[in-house]
Amino acid sequence: VAVADTKIAKSGADGSLIYRGYSIQDLFEKSTFEETAFLILNGRLPSRKELAVFTSRLRRRSHLPPEIYKVLRTLPRGAHPMDILRTAFSALGTIERGLSPDDRKISIIAKMPSLVINSYRVVRGKRPVEPKESLGQGANILYMLRGKAPSAFESWVMERVLILYMEHDFNASAFTVTVVASTLADVYSACTAGLAALKGPLHGGANEAAMQMLTKIGKAENAAAYVQQLLAAHEKIMGFGHRVYKTVDPRAQLTKQLLRRLVAETGKGEALYDLCEAVEKVVWELKKLPANLEFYAAPVFHILGVPQEVDTPLFACSRIVGWVAHYDEQLQDNRIYRPDAVYVGEKGLKYVPISER
Numbered sequence: 366v367a368v369a370d371t372k373i374a375k376s377g378a379d380g381s382l383i384y385r386g387y388s389i390q391d392l393f394e395k396s397t398f399e400e401t402a403f404l405i406l407n408g409r410l411p412s413r414k415e416l417a418v419f420t421s422r423l424r425r426r427s428h429l430p431p432e433i434y435k436v437l438r439t440l441p442r443g444a445h446p447m448d449i450l451r452t453a454f455s456a457l458g459t460i461e462r463g464l465s466p467d468d469r470k471i472s473i474i475a476k477m478p479s480l481v482i483n484s485y486r487v488v489r490g491k492r493p494v495e496p497k498e499s500l501g502q503g504a505n506i507l508y509m510l511r512g513k514a515p516s517a518f519e520s521w522v523m524e525r526v527l528i529l530y531m532e533h534d535f536n537a538s539a540f541t542v543t544v545v546a547s548t549l550a551d552v553y554s555a556c557t558a559g560l561a562a563l564k565g566p567l568h569g570g571a572n573e574a575a576m577q578m579l580t581k582i583g584k585a586e587n588a589a590a591y592v593q594q595l596l597a598a599h600e601k602i603m604g605f606g607h608r609v610y611k612t613v614d615p616r617a618q619l620t621k622q623l624l625r626r627l628v629a630e631t632g633k634g635e636a637l638y639d640l641c642e643a644v645e646k647v648v649w650e651l652k653k654l655p656a657n658l659e660f661y662a663a664p665v666f667h668i669l670g671v672p673q674e675v676d677t678p679l680f681a682c683s684r685i686v687g688w689v690a691h692y693d694e695q696l697q698d699n700r701i702y703r704p705d706a707v708y709v710g711e712k713g714l715k716y717v718p719i720s721e722r
């Protein structure tokens with residue numbers, strides 16, 4: 366059901382995806398995180414000067430206020446990183462009340478990598494690592510995670526995945542953000558709701574679930590039996606299927622190429638690549654479901670050394686850009702969402718006093 370007009374992005378049943386009119390393939394090959402974020406937020410590619418200003422605004426706002434660390438230190442160690450992130454993000458809204466609407470948007474996009482990685486670190490008793498203002502968004506994630514600078518190639522790989530994750534028209538979390546925006550609530554409230562929607566395994570949580578599944582299957586030879594078993598039990602195969610893409614998810618194709626390159630360059634994960642291909646082949650043969658982005662993003666993150674539970678928070682690091690764009694678009698021509706539902710319950714019942722029930 367089409368619920369709104371949007372100029373931000375469009376995924377097509379033919380396996381196409383555009384951001385503001387540009388194909389995802391073009392952006393994947395040629396663009397950077399910051400340039401793509403500018404495009405999604407502003408509807409056009411930046412000039413060199415605009416990009417420099419935008420990038421420097423992001424980097425200057427990338428550090429977390431000390432109050433966030435205080436909140437994080439009160440959370441239980443075993444908490445899921447998505448729950449920690451949602452709590453920390455929500456707390457940020459209480460701290461940044463004084464910022465202008467434009468600075469708020471820059472701030473939440475800029476702080477997301479540090480929120481994701483440092484909330485994970487601190488709740489597990491590790492020291493936070495401050496983001497480096499000399500690094501881009503992709504490189505900073507790996508830097509804060511490891512405490513040392515990643516290679517240029519690894520940073521490039523991480524940035525490609527972030528570009529693919531950045532926006533996807535009216536997916537569940539973007540729609541959630543839009544509904545909250547339509548009530549005129551602030552951008553922190555709307556994106557906190559977006560994080561809540563993203564956590565579920567049918568949406569963003571699928572990358573972590575896909576990696577858990579790949580770990581359980583273990584090797585390519587086990588793929589067919591495992592998938593058959595899941596299908597026989599009417600269980601979902603995580604990282605497969607999509608509401609829009611029925612034959613191919615263009616983001617999965619690009620991430621698969623990236624995985625192949627990552628394996629070739631690092632010499633790591635060859636067996637994992639073979640396992641992914643074997644699962645993809647058998648799921649297509651048996652159920653005609655295509656692999657989605659989550660299925661191939663998970664092994665890329667794994668080879669880059671990202672802990673499994675951080676896979677979904679990393680999705681948020683990038684999708685925050687799309688959420689902010691949807692928040693803005695909704696407010697440009699706002700009317701509160703109030704959908705109808707078909708009532709299928711009973712009617713005309715007579716109230717019976719509790720003493721007679």
Ligand SMILES: CC(C)(COP(=O)(O)OP(=O)(O)OC[C@H]1O[C@@H](n2cnc3c(N)ncnc32)[C@H](O)[C@@H]1OP(=O)(O)O)[C@@H](O)C(=O)NCCC(=O)NCCS
Pocket residue numbers: 566567568569571600601602603604605606607608609652654657658659
């Ligand atoms: C993404 C998803 C939620 C889309 O749901 P949807 O639009 O309702 O799915 P469809 O209408 O295309 O489902 C068609 C059929 O395929 C089945 N199906 C869809 N995805 C499946 C999966 N991953 N594993 C097993 N069966 C699946 C459905 O159960 C349905 O079967 P039925 O006709 O026997 O009832 C769904 O494919 C799914 O749960 N995938 C796994 C989670 C995931 O990877 N999410 C990330 C998406 S980017």
